[in-house]
Amino acid sequence: MDDIAVKRHLSALPQDVIDAENDKLMAAHLYDYESLRVRLERSDVDIETVVRRLMTLEVGLPSWGMISGGTRFARFPMPGEPNNIFEKIEDCAAVHQIAGMTPRISLHFPWDVTYDYTEVRQYAEAYGIGFDAVNSNTFQDQPGQTLSYKYGSLSHTDRATRQQAIEHNLECIEIGQKLGSNALTVWLSDGTNFAGQAQFAETLERYLDSMTEIYAALPDDWRVFLEHKLYEPAFYSTVIQDWGTSILCAQQLGPKAQCLVDMGHHAPNVNIEMIVARLAQFGKLGGFHFNDSKYGDDDLDAGSINPFQLFLIFNELVHAEERAAKRGAAFDPSYMMDQSHNVTDPMESILNSARAIGGAYAKALIVDRAAMAAYQDANDVMMGHNCLRLAFETDVRPALAEARRRKGGAIDPMAAFRATGYRAEKARARQPRRAERGGIC
Ligand code: AFD
Ligand code: MN
Ligand code: MN
Secondary structure (H helix, E strand, C coil): CCCHHHHHCCCCCHHHHHHHHHHHHHHHHHHHHHHHHHHHCCCCCCCHHHHHCCCCCCCCHHHCCCCCCCCCCCCCCCCCCCCCCCHHHHHHHHHHHHHCCCCCCEEECCCCCCHHHHHHHHHEEEHCCCCCEEEECCCCCCCCCCCCCCCCCCCCHHHHHHHHHHHHHHEEEEEEHCCCCCEEEECCCCCCCCCCCCCCHHHHHHHHHHHHHHHHHCCCCCEEEEEECCCCCCCEECCCCCHHHHHHHHHHHCCCCCEEEECCCCCCCCCCHHHHHHHHHHHCCCEECCECCCCCCCCCCCCCCCHHHHHHHHHHHHHHHHHHHHHHHCCCEECCCCCCCCCCCCCHHHHHHHHHHHHHHHHCCCHHHHEEEEHCCCCCCHHHHHHHHHHHHHHCCCHHHHHHHCCCCCCCHHHHHHHHCHHHHHHHHHHCCCCCCCHHH
């Protein structure tokens, strides 16, 4: 790896292939871009400003989403998928080269445990990839583990089991420091399957005691993200079941503790954009796990089921961004994806998701906020609503394509990715993964 580590920003994909694909589309792209520019100008929106803001959008990729996912029934591996952290980083770099908005990878431990984190960091840096929040895992027992998490981890009734889970989280922070990460995400699977299995209050107290120890170990510039989830694997109750419990715990722990919103972790029909607004208003919106869902924690591709919801979330994010800017306050949620790709090529799903997330942001950026505020003040319901509808119905793809192109990415991500033949080449070069039994990852 040493020869790779000394170079800077290797290309995972042949840039000339991306450029050639862009050349083919350039005339049509310029025409579409000009049409959008004129269209937006009529609403006093400057397309250049939109493109420049789009160019600042960054979304971290889940290391566990780079391989084919699976259900609890089966996992169907695909030829050419990554076998280790280096290959996952390489795939992230390839996606970033095309999409221009995914410069970080979020690791999950112990799944991504390796022997030399300096080497991993250098390898990633060589590709221009950094590290997003590190994720701890106390929802599975690992080979050789002393105490079982069958009945819980950070909230377990047994002090020694809690201690083991605390130590795992402390180790994640240490690894994260070596990698240059600055956040820890704690998703806790602890909960119950039966009424009477545990007391809600005491369980939460034990969780808070454990989290207090983890919080105390956070370096100065670190944050801890609390990821709530209402069910699964526990089916009667979970300890951090919703954003209410999450924000209460984050407030009790202190300013470095914030809430992470995974879009699939709510009851059906919950108004997620409103949760986003509330968390942002109280400085507790730490991060996102973007994905989409039809029924539960489906981990489908962002924007594939309910793009309007994704847009409404970004509408709140842009509003929160602007509110914070006016007050000189910080607003810096960490955007990440958390998807499971069972029937598609993970890289293609991620490219599509990046497009959906960027598109939702672009649409949120062109909302006429001054007009909407005036309609709201005048209680003109229909016109207030139409400010959002108009933005949502606008085809913003040329602005997004331009943002990608200016970063060396592709006007048409899917076409460019397929033109590189990346996956077929990896299918030849990489060891095939063995067919595994079921399991989320
Ligand atoms: C879980 C949560 C959490 C966790 C992931 C593991 O969304 O983010 O880290 O899946 O695959 O459902
Ligand atoms: Mn998640
Ligand atoms: Mn999930």
